[in-house]
Amino acid sequence: MKAEFSEYLTQTAPAIRTMIARLQEHFDYVSVLATDSTGFRISISQKARDISSETMMTERGNVIRVYRDGLYSEYAFNEPDLAHPEAQAETIRQALEKQIELLRLTGTEVYETGKLADEPQELFVEMETGTMPEDADLDSLVKELTAVSDAAMKQGEHLIDCRLTAQSTHVCKMFLTPNRDLRQSYVYSEGTVMPMAMKDGRMEYAYAGVAERQGPEIFAGLRDKMQEAVRIAEELLTAERIEPGEYDVITTPEVSGLIAHEAFGHGVEMDMFVKNRALGKEYIDKRVGSDLVTMHEGALAAVNVASYAFDDEGTAAGDVIEIDHGILKTGVCDALSALRLGVQPTGNGKRENFEHKAYTRMTNTIFEPGNDSLDDMIASIDYGYLLAGMQSGMEDPKHWGIQCIIERGYEIRDGRLTGRVVTPIIMTGYVPDVLGNITMASRETEVFGTGGCGKGYKEWVKVSDGGPYLKTKARLG
Amino acid sequence: MMLEELKELLKEAGTDAWEITDLKTLAYEFYFIRHRLDQNRIRDTRHVTLKVYRRFDGFLGSASAEVMPGSDREAMQKLIGELQERALLIRNPEYTLNPAVQHKDEETLPEIGTIARDFIEVMQDLPETETEDINSYEIFTTENTRRFITSAGTAVTMVYPSASLEVVVNARQDRQEIELYRMYTSGTCDREMLKKEISRTLQTGRDKLRAESTPELGTCDVVFSTDAALQIYEYFLNRVNVRMKYQGISDISIGDEVVPGMAGDRLSVSAARYLPNSSANRSYDSEGAPVRDLTLIRDGIAENFWGARQYACYLGLDNTFIPGNFTVSGGTRTEAQLRQGRYLEVVEFSDFQVSPFNGDMAGEIRLAYYHDGEKVRIVSGGSVSGSVRELAAYLCMSVNQVQYDRMLVPAVLRLSGVTVTGIAG
Numbered sequence: 048m049k050a051e052f053s054e055y056l057t058q059t060a061p062a063i064r065t066m067i068a069r070l071q072e073h074f075d076y077v078s079v080l081a082t083d084s085t086g087f088r089i090s091i092s093q094k095a096r097d098i099s100s101e102t103m104m105t106e107r108g109n110v111i112r113v114y115r116d117g118l119y120s121e122y123a124f125n126e127p128d129l130a131h132p133e134a135q136a137e138t139i140r141q142a143l144e145k146q147i148e149l150l151r152l153t154g155t156e157v158y159e160t161g162k163l164a165d166e167p168q169e170l171f172v173e174m175e176t177g178t179m180p181e182d183a184d185l186d187s188l189v190k191e192l193t194a195v196s197d198a199a200m201k202q203g204e205h206l207i208d209c210r211l212t213a214q215s216t217h218v219c220k221m222f223l224t225p226n227r228d229l230r231q232s233y234v235y236s237e238g239t240v241m242p243m244a245m246k247d248g249r250m251e252y253a254y255a256g257v258a259e260r261q262g263p264e265i266f267a268g269l270r271d272k273m274q275e276a277v278r279i280a281e282e283l284l285t286a287e288r289i290e291p292g293e294y295d296v297i298t299t300p301e302v303s304g305l306i307a308h309e310a311f312g313h314g315v316e317m318d319m320f321v322k323n324r325a326l327g328k329e330y331i332d333k334r335v336g337s338d339l340v341t342m343h344e345g346a347l348a349a350v351n352v353a354s355y356a357f358d359d360e361g362t363a364a365g366d367v368i369e370i371d372h373g374i375l376k377t378g379v380c381d382a383l384s385a386l387r388l389g390v391q392p393t394g395n396g397k398r399e400n401f402e403h404k405a406y407t408r409m410t411n412t413i414f415e416p417g418n419d420s421l422d423d424m425i426a427s428i429d430y431g432y433l434l435a436g437m438q439s440g441m442e443d444p445k446h447w448g449i450q451c452i453i454e455r456g457y458e459i460r461d462g463r464l465t466g467r468v469v470t471p472i473i474m475t476g477y478v479p480d481v482l483g484n485i486t487m488a489s490r491e492t493e494v495f496g497t498g499g500c501g502k503g504y505k506e507w508v509k510v511s512d513g514g515p516y517l518k519t520k521a522r523l524g
Numbered sequence: 525m526m527l528e529e530l531k532e533l534l535k536e537a538g539t540d541a542w543e544i545t546d547l548k549t550l551a552y553e554f555y556f557i558r559h560r561l562d563q564n565r566i567r568d569t570r571h572v573t574l575k576v577y578r579r580f581d582g583f584l585g586s587a588s589a590e591v592m593p594g595s596d597r598e599a600m601q602k603l604i605g606e607l608q609e610r611a612l613l614i615r616n617p618e619y620t621l622n623p624a625v626q627h628k629d630e631e632t633l634p635e636i637g638t639i640a641r642d643f644i645e646v647m648q649d650l651p652e653t654e655t656e657d658i659n660s661y662e663i664f665t666t667e668n669t670r671r672f673i674t675s676a677g678t679a680v681t682m683v684y685p686s687a688s689l690e691v692v693v694n695a696r697q698d699r700q701e702i703e704l705y706r707m708y709t710s711g712t713c714d715r716e717m718l719k720k721e722i723s724r725t726l727q728t729g730r731d732k733l734r735a736e737s738t739p740e741l742g743t744c745d746v747v748f749s750t751d752a753a754l755q756i757y758e759y760f761l762n763r764v765n766v767r768m769k770y771q772g773i774s775d776i777s778i779g780d781e782v783v784p785g786m787a788g789d790r791l792s793v794s795a796a797r798y799l800p801n802s803s804a805n806r807s808y809d810s811e812g813a814p815v816r817d818l819t820l821i822r823d824g825i826a827e828n829f830w831g832a833r834q835y836a837c838y839l840g841l842d843n844t845f846i847p848g849n850f851t852v853s854g855g856t857r858t859e860a861q862l863r864q865g866r867y868l869e870v871v872e873f874s875d876f877q878v879s880p881f882n883g884d885m886a887g888e889i890r891l892a893y894y895h896d897g898e899k900v901r902i903v904s905g906g907s908v909s910g911s912v913r914e915l916a917a918y919l920c921m922s923v924n925q926v927q928y929d930r931m932l933v934p935a936v937l938r939l940s941g942v943t944v945t946g947i948a949g
Contacts, residue, residue, distance in 0.1 A: 085592075094771045094772075095835070096585075098586075098611075099587065100587075100589030101590060107590075118563075120565065121563065123565065123566070124569060126569075127593075127594065143566065149552075150644075152641070153645060153648070157560060157561050158556075185610060185613060189614075207771070207772040243772075252881055269721055291943060291945035320658045321557065322704060323694075401738055404555065439877060443890070448874060450907070453884050475906060475947075480661050497723070503705060505690075522906070522947060523945070524909050
């Protein structure tokens with residue numbers, strides 16, 4: 048079925064248009080992003096349960112962007128006065144003028160930027176989905192999640208709990224300017240399972256999940272994920288510590304995705320080019336990885352939780368090849384950074400929600416697959432590890448360092464998995480070395496969308512990433 | 525206006541209990557590239573969140589949702605109905621809600637523009653040089669009014685400021701340029717502290733330019749003298765958190781050592797009602813429980829648990845609360861004593877993390893000082909890792925403390941036996 052566009056936004060559009068017209072009398076550019084995204088989140092464990100209507104992307108509000116004298120200003124609000132839009136526009140104008148006066152008093156200079164184009168455009172997108180979050184049978188879902196948690200406790204000898212979450216969001220966004228009217232509606236869902244095991248005072252946990260740009264029907268996949276996660280949690284109870292050093296490694300698609308995201312995902316967010324905070328700016332058309340490295344980024348690069356029709360600045364979604372056979376070709380860019388750099392925006396201007404500023408952000412970041420089989424990749428290693436399970440990562444675009452915290456490693460000796468498991472692992476390195484040392488890539492590939500992404504330590508947005516199994520060298524601790 | 529109607533509808537619906545949180549914020553935000561303004565923003569929002577409780581078959585279920593702005597009577601009625609139904613799906617063992625309280629903050633906050641101006645001016649007055657300067661910064665100042673009302677008669681209104689400053693510092697030499705990242709959070713602008721801290725960061729940037737690769741150190745003492753140490757202290761806080769205890773993740777009881785075999789300094793941790801310029805100074809917590817000073821861990825022994833009412837009730841505890849601020853003490857040494865012998869002092873991590881579940885810790889080293897007992901080397905790269913649970917046995921802390929927003933902690937912490945993975949032989 049089609050995900051129907053928000054009735055509320057449809058009703059508020061005329062008032063917002065009136066506000067735009069009024070503000071246009073005082074500013075050279077005016078746009079409004081209006082949002083109305085609803086959903087649910089259920090958390091079930093053996094010990095406690097919770098249900099709420101809030102997910103990472105549920106919101107209802109508006110952000111006005113205005114431009115004058117080289118400066119962009121924004122006003123975010125969520126109590127529109129639909130009966131008196133002109134008066135509200137005037138209140139907003141006065142508030143912004145007062146803030147700008149403060150800047151004059153402090154002698155603040157403006158980073159002058161050109162005016163955004165406002166070519167006529169209309170778009171109305173209602174994406175296909177299975178069931179809608181608002182139609183979900185929550186009673187059955189709670190029962191199923193409870194049953195999965197109960198089944199986990201029977202399966203795992205040492206489990207102290209098994210926590211499951213299921214959340215589904217119906218995203219509706221409307222972008223209006225004097226000449227543009229863009230509206231989109233889609234659904235994404237994500238579910239996780241996290242068994243926790245304890246033995247002789249040692250506590251370990253595993254994590255697995257499902258995520259798609261689909262409705263709550265995807266939660267049926269959690270039962271299978273649970274079986275895998277419970278096995279891993281039990282396995283980790285006897286895992287050893289790794290001997291620090293540099294190893295030949297194979298990364299599972301999940302870890303490959305983490306590398307894509309942290310290594311060059313953040314590294315070519317072009318708002319960082321404007322600030323001269325990314326080394327990538329100096330490496331366009333230069334080699335940053337082996338021939339096997341081709342990396343895509345864009346809302347159209349995959350169909351997953353970050354796949355939309357247009358971004359939060361009204362730019363159409365794209366699919367950019369950032370690295371082509373090891374050569375860095377370009378980055379991704381929000382609309383204002385594109386103006387400053389003299390390039391085209393790529394549809395990557397995203398906000399945490401209407402209350403937050405738009406930055407250049409990732410959507411789906413994915414390595415292309417290769418032609419190797421996983422068996423051949425394992426057979427090619429004398430001593431190393433198969434790295435699995437993503438815990439977290441951190442970018443370092445300025446110096447091209449990379450930090451990935453990985454759940455576990457399976458030892459490989461003489462081309463075979465030995466059964467020895469190590470945990471946890473911190474993988475660090477210099478990004479061009481990690482990518483330059485990629486010598487094999489599998490045919491099978493997978494995309495993961497259960498995580499979130501911050502910029503520095505804030506501004507959380509949904510992203511997905513993935514790729515094939517990759518063979519490289521890495522420093523593990 | 526909306527609240528009165530909502531309360532009336534809740535009464536009509538016959539809910540067993542309800543809680544409403546009404547948060548109004550007015551924020552000024554400024555984004556700078558170098559010292560030029562990239563963008564200015566205002567946030568003027570109101571979020572009303574409703575939680576409905578149902579008692580049934582020995583359970584207390586609950587469901588919550590934001591009452592979406594613009595909701596009319598019909599929409600609110602529909603929402604209440606949905607929450608009533610959803611609460612019946614949540615079969616949590618019964619517990620009691622906090623008793624009724626009434627409170628209203630009387631203090632007047634500084635005008636938001638004044639706080640913002642303080643931040644702008646402090647950033648314009650830093651000792652930058654040709655080779656060490658500010659790359660970019662973001663200023664966030666917020667005035668919050670939080671109202672919490674319940675069916676039991678609680679009515680708490682609190683007014684508080686919060687602010688944060690994200691700063692990126694550059695240092696350069698010849699063609700090489702590095703950056704350092706800092707995030708400061710507080711109630712309002714502390715000009716002196718910020719100027720001192722950012723000036724120190726500019727100096728740190730100079731050192732990073734001279735850094736060599738971290739050597740392979742095997743295991744080594746590691747000194748923490750930045751806010752990375754908070755991650756370690758939060759592991760101890762989680763040991764005395766009611767939810768962690770109820771879920772079996774924390775396996776200690778009152779009177780137990782928070783981690784087994786503490787042979788070094790024996791830390792004490794307290795909840796604090798007030799810390800100067802903290803962004804978390806509140807009289808009542810998010811569930812309407814009064815916040816007070818309370819010792820949680822004394823000399824390494826668990827003395828009180830803290831946390832949400834629901835889990836406290838399950839553990840048979842009453843009178844718990846969710847503190848905003850914490851203090852950590854128990855150090856027995858001077859900073860100089862902690863900086864003796866062979867150790868690695870890490871002053872910049874990519875992202876230092878400690879698992880709240882099992883205490884596993886890890887972080888990539890962006891800048892550290894390696895003291896081999898005689899010489900000091902400035903190093904970068906590689907990582908530190910280990911388990912706080914195991915390493916806490918050799919915990920050493922300074923007597924003097926430093927405040928990071930809502931945490932007052934020893935200025936220096938030293939752990940022995942940390943694995944340091946280097947990138948040079």
